[in-house]
Amino acid sequence: MKKIAIVGGGPGGLTLARLLQVKGFPSVTVFDRDLNKDARVQGATLDLHEESGLAALQEALLMEPFMANYRPGADKIRIMDKDANILADEHAGEKDESRPEIDRGPLRKILLDSLAEDTVVWDSQFAGMEKSGEGWLLRFKNGTSAYADVVVGADGANSKIRPFITPIRPFFVGMTVLEGSVYDAENLVPEMFKLVKGGKLFIFGDSKTLIVSAKGDGTLSFYAGFKSAADWALKGDVLDWYRTEFKGWAPVYETLFANATAGMITRPQYCMPLDQDWEALPNVTMLGDAAHLMPPYAGEGVNMAMLDALELSRSLAKNNDVHVAIAEYEAQMRKTASAMAAMTLKQTEVLHSPEAISSMMEIMGQA
Ligand SMILES: Cc1cc2nc3c(=O)[nH]c(=O)nc-3n(C[C@H](O)[C@H](O)[C@H](O)COP(=O)(O)OP(=O)(O)OC[C@H]3O[C@@H](n4cnc5c(N)ncnc54)[C@H](O)[C@@H]3O)c2cc1C
Structure with missing residues (x-):
């Protein structure tokens, strides 16, 4: 059975690891540069969307811990002007809870706790990789190395895996x-x-x-x-x-x-350019910010990373041929990300x- 290496244990990489394990993939390892799971203070709160972040959690069988950790009311927005006038206030009325908020720290913990023991190898900053047989030999800054048949770059905005796939820059x-x-x-x-x-x-x-x-x-x-x-x-x-x-x-x-x-x-x-395109490789792909970095003004980054994880896991489970699975996933991912980026850029400009x-x-x- 193929060894899958996921480089980067952010929301995208961890969601993918969990989904692959739920779908029966026996050899999934996440390599993250952080020294350990507590190495960094995690950022702010995130609203997860039904069609992306929540759909991924659902298929990852993690709605129960999510419901125990989400923060009712944290999604309520006030619009204010520079003179500190409140112009609109969602605390004033009823608000549907279709976009529940969870802090990054608890979301990360839910995902980490759900993984098989020793899935995540900390202190593993990716430094490079060379072809080795049918797969890749990954090298890390701490001097260790690891073989994988399939490599997924989930290492965020400054991805070191992305240049293996495309020279296109943001x-x-x-x-x-x-x-x-x-x-x-x-x-x-x-x-x-x-x-x-x-x-x-x-x-x-x-x-x-x-x-x-x-x-x-x-x-x-x-x-x-x-x-x-x-x-x-x-x-x-x-x-x-x-x-x-x-x-x-x-x-x-x-x-x-x-x-x-x-x-x-x-x-x-x-x-990332909205029209970015590349030929799928047989055994390397990427997801989340590594694939489609965009500004944060539509609140879609984590949701998109989790949606990628969902679609890539489905495609790998469905296709015996990894190359076909990657090609199918990437074509859909680029289409969705491009539409989202167009909307986000417009929103960024208007705001x-x-x-x-x-x-x-x-x-x-x-x-
Ligand atoms: C100010 C701000 C506000 C935001 N608000 C929202 C929001 O409200 N909602 C939303 O959905 N999104 C938001 N985003 C976007 C969101 O943070 C990202 O889109 C999301 O974190 C991407 O997830 P990811 O898993 O692809 O990458 P990341 O979260 O960046 O995770 C990458 C992981 O890879 C690891 N890594 C990096 N390099 C290496 C390496 N060389 N070797 C090994 N490991 C490596 C890192 O340690 C990290 O764990 C916001 C972003 C910013 C900057």
């Missing part, structure tokens, strides 16, 4: 995201904590965005989005930058930047324009 979309978090937000930023109310704030003004979300552990995650050059970098103190860049915004928002607990992460925004508020109100049906 393009810069003209904006940067600056991300931070405030731990113990109830005490450190009480006014913001109350405004967020366990859900999310979408704040718009001056063609910029500030998106804030509550995590189950009392942290507020936030990210500012603004137009920039590709090589934009934060020079000096974040508060000085904020006061210049977000001049005239209500003082309450500044408290986030003044209390950011673990420093700020700069994320220039890239997207960073003077029409942001009216457009978002329309989306929420409250215009």
